[in-house]
Amino acid sequence: MKTLTTIAEVRHWTQAQRKAGKAVHFVPTMGYFHEGHLNLMRQAKADGGAVIVSLFVNPTQFAPHEDLAKYPRDFERDFAMAESVGVDALFMPEPQEIYPPDFQTKIEVTRLSQPLCGVSRPHHFGGVAVVVLKLFHIVEPDRAYFGEKDYQQMRLIQQMVRDLNLRVEIVPCPITREPDGLAMSSRNVYLSPEQRQAALSLNRALQWAQSQVESGERDLAQIQAGARAIIEAEPLTRLDYVEVVHADTLEPIAELHDRALLALAVYFGQTRLIDNRVLSVD
Numbered sequence: 001m002k003t004l005t006t007i008a009e010v011r012h013w014t015q016a017q018r019k020a021g022k023a024v025h026f027v028p029t030m031g032y033f034h035e036g037h038l039n040l041m042r043q044a045k046a047d048g049g050a051v052i053v054s055l056f057v058n059p060t061q062f063a064p065h066e067d068l069a070k071y072p073r074d075f076e077r078d079f080a081m082a083e084s085v086g087v088d089a090l091f092m093p094e095p096q097e098i099y100p101p102d103f104q105t106k107i108e109v110t111r112l113s114q115p116l117c118g119v120s121r122p123h124h125f126g127g128v129a130v131v132v133l134k135l136f137h138i139v140e141p142d143r144a145y146f147g148e149k150d151y152q153q154m155r156l157i158q159q160m161v162r163d164l165n166l167r168v169e170i171v172p173c174p175i176t177r178e179p180d181g182l183a184m185s186s187r188n189v190y191l192s193p194e195q196r197q198a199a200l201s202l203n204r205a206l207q208w209a210q211s212q213v214e215s216g217e218r219d220l221a222q223i224q225a226g227a228r229a230i231i232e233a234e235p236l237t238r239l240d241y242v243e244v245v246h247a248d249t250l251e252p253i254a255e256l257h258d259r260a261l262l263a264l265a266v267y268f269g270q271t272r273l274i275d276n277r278v279l280s281v282d
């Protein structure tokens with residue numbers, strides 16, 4: 001596996017793959033890999049391209065009070081894990097390679113960035129959009145793989161690709177969970193054993209909601225209230241939001257017709273976890 005640190009090296013690598021007749025499949029990450037990341041890489045590999053993974057803890061998607069400095073990092077472990085699933089190249093730029101002095105441009109996907117996580121993290125999705133757009137221009141991938149755990153991020157990137165006529169195909173990949181149902185996240189390492197136990201209420205609430213739909217419930221306010229009650233029953237939780245929204249527009253909806261998104265963001269101590277499930281009538 002090649003390690004690339006400059007934009008010029010990535011462009012050179014991409015050109016070489018194309019000359020060899022290969023498609024380029026791209027997995028953008030902030031590192032500290034877990035099975036969820038590895039599944040994105042496996043999918044990218046299984047789809048038959050040369051696979052490049054970026055590992056860049058993007059400063060512009062963290063607010064000053066958030067956990068940028070504290071964000072977990074372990075480059076050696078990440079390198080070994082990426083290599084073990086057959087990744088062809090790892091792009092690990094320094095911050096100044098992506099944001100040279102005097103960088104000024106902003107990207108805003110207006111409506112999709114406002115609800116859910118956009119309320120408590122108003123600058124987050126602007127930072128995500130700008131770095132992902134830059135990475136797409138640097139790597140020029142045929143396909144890019146995004147996990148559905150960050151559902152709002154995935155929708156926003158799909159919208160940006162459509163709005164700006166980017167040529168990349170976005171491939172959404174299902175959430176990877178621990179055997180007990182906790183969605184995999186680099187932030188899970190911060191949880192104490194008690195907090196980790198309390199965090200299981202997230203997946204319990206999501207499963208309960210889908211079972212309500214299967215029993216014929218269509219009133220989404222009822223489902224939202226029930227899911228909220230399951231999570232609030234855990235003493236160690238502090239809710240950011242529990243919301244049911246349209247699965248494509250992320251706008252509020254009252255009644256389930258075909259698909260809706262139940263999205264959660266909950267603090268366990270200082271650690272904020274997100275999870276979601278698409279509630280579907282089928």
Ligand code: PAF
Nearest residue numbers: 028029030058128131150
């Ligand atoms: O999902 C992430 O890890 C990040 O938001 C991403 C897409 C790599 C952009 O920094």
